[in-house]
Amino acid sequence: MEVARARVHALVHKLKASCMLLNHISQKKELFSMHDVVRDVAILIASTEQNVFSATNEQVEGYREWSDESAIKLYTSIVLHDIRTNLLPEVVESPQLKLLFICADQESSSLTIPNKFFERMMQVRVINLTNINLMSLPSSLGLLSNLRTLSLDNCKLLDITVVRDLKKLEILCLRGSNIKMLPIEVSELARLRLLGLRDCRELEVIPANVLSNLSHLEELYIGYNSFGKWEVEMEGVKNASLHELKHLTSLELHIKDVNTLPRGLFFPKLQRYKIHIGGYYYAGVWRRELKICPDSKIRLKDGLIVQLQGIEDLGLSKLPEQDVDYFVNELAKVGPSQLKHLHIWNHPPNPAESKRREESTDVMQSHEIILKVNVNALFVEKVTLPKLENLELDSINVERIWQSHVAVMSCVSNNTFVRLQRIEIKNCRVLEELIVVENQEERKNSIVIFPQLQYLKMDDLEKLRNFCTGDVDILEFPSLKELIINRCPEFLMRYKRTTNVLTEK
Numbered sequence: 001m002e003v004a005r006a007r008v009h010a011l012v013h014k015l016k017a018s019c020m021l022l023n024h025i026s027q028k029k030e031l032f033s034m035h036d037v038v039r040d041v042a043i044l045i046a047s048t049e050q051n052v053f054s055a056t057n058e059q060v061e062g063y064r065e066w067s068d069e070s071a072i073k074l075y076t077s078i079v080l081h082d083i084r085t086n087l088l089p090e091v092v093e094s095p096q097l098k099l100l101f102i103c104a105d106q107e108s109s110s111l112t113i114p115n116k117f118f119e120r121m122m123q124v125r126v127i128n129l130t131n132i133n134l135m136s137l138p139s140s141l142g143l144l145s146n147l148r149t150l151s152l153d154n155c156k157l158l159d160i161t162v163v164r165d166l167k168k169l170e171i172l173c174l175r176g177s178n179i180k181m182l183p184i185e186v187s188e189l190a191r192l193r194l195l196g197l198r199d200c201r202e203l204e205v206i207p208a209n210v211l212s213n214l215s216h217l218e219e220l221y222i223g224y225n226s227f228g229k230w231e232v233e234m235e236g237v238k239n240a241s242l243h244e245l246k247h248l249t250s251l252e253l254h255i256k257d258v259n260t261l262p263r264g265l266f267f268p269k270l271q272r273y274k275i276h277i278g279g280y281y282y283a284g285v286w287r288r289e290l291k292i293c294p295d296s297k298i299r300l301k302d303g304l305i306v307q308l309q310g311i312e313d314l315g316l317s318k319l320p321e322q323d324v325d326y327f328v329n330e331l332a333k334v335g336p337s338q339l340k341h342l343h344i345w346n347h348p349p350n351p352a353e354s355k356r357r358e359e360s361t362d363v364m365q366s367h368e369i370i371l372k373v374n375v376n377a378l379f380v381e382k383v384t385l386p387k388l389e390n391l392e393l394d395s396i397n398v399e400r401i402w403q404s405h406v407a408v409m410s411c412v413s414n415n416t417f418v419r420l421q422r423i424e425i426k427n428c429r430v431l432e433e434l435i436v437v438e439n440q441e442e443r444k445n446s447i448v449i450f451p452q453l454q455y456l457k458m459d460d461l462e463k464l465r466n467f468c469t470g471d472v473d474i475l476e477f478p479s480l481k482e483l484i485i486n487r488c489p490e491f492l493m494r495y496k497r498t499t500n501v502l503t504e505k
Helices: 002-017 036-049 057-061 139-143 161-165 184-188 321-333 351-358 361-370
Strands: 052-056 077-083 099-104 126-130 133-136 149-153 156-159 171-173 194-196 219-223 250-255 272-277 289-292 313-317 341-345 390-394 407-410 422-426 433-436 455-459 466-469 482-486
Touching (some): 139 161, 161 184
Parallel strands (some): 099 126, 171 194, 219 250, 250 272, 272 289, 422 455, 455 482
């Protein structure tokens, strides 16, 4: 799967470089756009030179070639968009067909797939059906002995047991379907490498051992609004357990109930992952991502963070002081970190919660304990973050942990945080300084600590006095584009304006 993914990324990069594809308006790397003119030319070339049939609902309604067997037999791909009416023939005789894509109009479609529809397209390798009322999959689907990919996006499904006959199937995607149980017959797909179950809101049962029996399964995508009833034990249970996922190389998972997380769970083969633990799920660009969210009550001493080697995006929220301490110590053991994005939150309660706390001393005491988090130790000499690009700290009480200096970063050198592009620190009301320079040689000369920093925001830091302590002549930010200092009454910062655009707010 990784080889195929690399080929796709290389092709997309090449097409973007030649302006055949454009960056998506959202700027998300996994999405792209295509200009209308380029699209029309591409469709024309594909239809005339590659025997691809592509049409919308209006074009299909006026198209007579569904009854022209000689034309249909030549198609290598059929692509139908926004189909609203039931125009599909009982059987499509297309012996050279390799790809079939049918997307029904989501709001007004009455499209169904005839039971014998697939009988005479025996060479098809990829089928994508979207927004179609299938209920029970057509029996003729089971005849497709060469099918490699079956994607049933946002389809109404009740019975998909026919997939057991697709012995060469490698990719099965049921995204947004209304299945309540993944049939045990799926375990017979010996070649299955990718299983997609995102947004299956009604999925309540994945039978035990189905996932572990898929010996070639590499990638599993569940995410948010999907199955979450994982079992803790491995034997005598109804549902699957997280222990069955140990052989995966790619995993997207939202664990809502931390009690289903087995102690000492280990994912030795994971290369790509997006794992969120707790009550919330944060959408974002796919990367090696771990988010431990509010109220998860997870114990980091189980070693989950260290076992997920190469974490690029780490988020910790409302964790007990001892768990953050443990994370810091373990991070120091593994050597230079791959972290690119580090987020530590401890959001203060909203006004409604504050009012309730006034009436409950116990709640206030509990909240104060939650806020005691050791942040300064993230940056002691043993911890190196050479790839860190984004640092976000919110509502962190560091005074409790660091007795001699109330600061975020210490032991800064010329080689530390060289890739950091964005810093946002807010609501840290005991913070007095950001950086403590302890190397005597560094105090003699000007320092460029953050050569790539473009964005710096400091908000509601009522005790912040200095950005950097020590005998520093000049602190340079050669790439800084935006500086936001808000509600920092004690702060004094001197800077020399350069040719860079600097925005003050």
